[in-house]
Amino acid sequence: MARRLMIIGGDAAGMSAASQARRMKSPDELEIVAFERGSRTSYAACGLPYLVGGLVEGPDKLVARTPEQHRANGIDVRTRHAVTAIDAKASTVTVSELDTGRESVEHYDELLIGTGASGISPPWPGIDAKGVLQLRTLDDAAEMQRQLVAGARRAVVVGAGYIGLEIAEGLLERGLDVTVVELLDAPMGAVLDADMAADVAEAMRAAGVNLRLGTAVTGFTTVDGRITAVETASGPIEADLVVIGLGIRPNADLARAAGIRVGKAGGILVDDHLRTDTPRVWAAGDCVESRHRITGQSVVVALGTHANKQGRAAGTNIAGGDATFGGVLGTAITRFRKLEIGRTGLTEREARDAGFDAIGVTTDASSRAHYFPGAQPMRIRIVAQRRTGRLLGAQIVGGEGAGKRIDVLATALWNYMTVAEVGGMDLSYAPPFSPVWDPVLLAAGKAASKI
Numbered sequence: 001m002a003r004r005l006m007i008i009g010g011d012a013a014g015m016s017a018a019s020q021a022r023r024m025k026s027p028d029e030l031e032i033v034a035f036e037r038g039s040r041t042s043y044a045a046c047g048l049p050y051l052v053g054g055l056v057e058g059p060d061k062l063v064a065r066t067p068e069q070h071r072a073n074g075i076d077v078r079t080r081h082a083v084t085a086i087d088a089k090a091s092t093v094t095v096s097e098l099d100t101g102r103e104s105v106e107h108y109d110e111l112l113i114g115t116g117a118s119g120i121s122p123p124w125p126g127i128d129a130k131g132v133l134q135l136r137t138l139d140d141a142a143e144m145q146r147q148l149v150a151g152a153r154r155a156v157v158v159g160a161g162y163i164g165l166e167i168a169e170g171l172l173e174r175g176l177d178v179t180v181v182e183l184l185d186a187p188m189g190a191v192l193d194a195d196m197a198a199d200v201a202e203a204m205r206a207a208g209v210n211l212r213l214g215t216a217v218t219g220f221t222t223v224d225g226r227i228t229a230v231e232t233a234s235g236p237i238e239a240d241l242v243v244i245g246l247g248i249r250p251n252a253d254l255a256r257a258a259g260i261r262v263g264k265a266g267g268i269l270v271d272d273h274l275r276t277d278t279p280r281v282w283a284a285g286d287c288v289e290s291r292h293r294i295t296g297q298s299v300v301v302a303l304g305t306h307a308n309k310q311g312r313a314a315g316t317n318i319a320g321g322d323a324t325f326g327g328v329l330g331t332a333i334t335r336f337r338k339l340e341i342g343r344t345g346l347t348e349r350e351a352r353d354a355g356f357d358a359i360g361v362t363t364d365a366s367s368r369a370h371y372f373p374g375a376q377p378m379r380i381r382i383v384a385q386r387r388t389g390r391l392l393g394a395q396i397v398g399g400e401g402a403g404k405r406i407d408v409l410a411t412a413l414w415n416y417m418t419v420a421e422v423g424g425m426d427l428s429y430a431p432p433f434s435p436v437w438d439p440v441l442l443a444a445g446k447a448a449s450k451i
């Protein structure tokens with residue numbers, strides 16, 4: 001008889017696992033059932049800001065695989081079904097059909113938890129008002145678009161992290177007056193060192209964003225249940241639309257209630273094969289903690305790149321193969337209009353907090369040979385261990401061609417290279433693509449000279 005794999009969560013992690021297990025096992029060997037509380041599967045949340053901004057034509061464009069396509073692939077996807085409890089001793093889950101309210105108990109042989117994360121929503125007065133939104137799902141994006149059509153003119157984005165920046169850009173594209181309120185002294189201040197973040201702030205202000213740094217939100221003023229202003233420690237800001245972008249919290253409550261071990265960072269604890277501490281229960285994606293390759297700490301880094309890889313590795317293992325997830329560096333990339341922003345590993349502050357004697361060295365460079373049309377300025381910051389010269393992290397901000405250079409540094413970091421080794425790497429050169437000394441080589445060489 002076929003064994004039964006049950007998946008909770010029908011997006012990146014869950015459906016990667018399901019698809020991989022299906023590639024390796026036929027329906028006769030493995031039945032796969034996936035429960036998703038929403039009505040879509042396998043969609044790119046990463047594209048939501050660009051959908052709101054009008055760069056992506058419509059929500060369907062963000063869907064990689066519909067429930068019907070998964071079903072045709074032999075995966076029994078049940079949308080609008082929420083799992084409300086796991087009984088790990090009995091190997092069952094309780095499922096609620098959201099449209100009928102009907103409840104059922106379903107048996108599994110293997111269970112994969114891919115429940116993702118939720119946006120942090122502080123208990124501020126008025127946070128439930130109409131017009132105060134998160135941007136996590138296609139439904140959130142649809143609601144935001146309804147607010148725009150209904151005439152929202154003044155938007156306030158709370159939080160200047162990746163999502164805050166991306167949605168600020170999208171709302172500017174839609175012609176709104178945009179204010180971004182951030183508690184830290186810099187946009188992306190949690191993931192960039194100060195001199196790099198200053199370039200981001202400058203780009204935002206130059207684009208017309210009213211950037212309020214070092215400003216604490218205290219609540220919202222509403223009239224008839226609708227947002228009219230964001231209250232801050234330095235006075236109110238009028239608003240028709242508010243987007244909260246304060247980071248995430250892993251959806252680990254189901255697991256916790258079932259006695260599955262959850263870590264200090266709030267994510268489900270898994271080993272490098274994505275096994276939880278509970279027999280035949282696996283977890284992947286935004287709901288888990290991962291090992292940081294530089295600090296060794298267990299961290300939550302909620303990115304689609306990890307969710308897909310973890311899901312695939314879990315699917316391989318569940319189907320009897322052997323795959324590991326190698327950990328995270330926190331490599332990420334975004335842009336604000338023409339400014340590309342990439343980072344990997346530790347900032348100088350994070351490195352010091354982790355106990356490294358670290359130095360940070362910033363280098364200004366050009367994306368192409370200085371005489372070649374279209375050369376763009378870029379700035380690279382290298383963080384290294386002072387004693388050994390080991391690379392600990394890197395950040396890049398700059399024009400076209402800057403951002404993806406972070407992947408070279410992420411590769412070096414993944415392989416525990418020193419800055420001297422990075423400075424001597426054989427990187428490509430031709431005038432349309434880089435100066436003869438690529439900015440990565442220049443920056444690593446400069447850092448090596450300070451060690």
Ligand SMILES: Cc1cc2nc3c(=O)[nH]c(=O)nc-3n(C[C@H](O)[C@H](O)[C@H](O)COP(=O)(O)OP(=O)(O)OC[C@H]3O[C@@H](n4cnc5c(N)ncnc54)[C@H](O)[C@@H]3O)c2cc1C
Pocket residue numbers: 008009010011012013014035036037038044045046047048049081082083084114115116117135136137163251254284285286287302303304305306307333
């Ligand atoms: C606006 C935005 C932009 C982003 N940009 C990037 C980017 O540029 N690059 C990048 O790498 N990452 C990006 N991310 C992060 C990326 O989208 C996530 O890391 C990824 O979607 C995580 O996949 P997941 O499957 O773990 O979780 P999710 O995508 O959150 O999927 C979890 C699913 O589980 C379902 N679910 C939860 N609980 C239950 C339950 N009890 N029963 C049934 N179903 C349940 C949810 O409805 C959801 O569909 C972005 C995210 C957002 C929101």
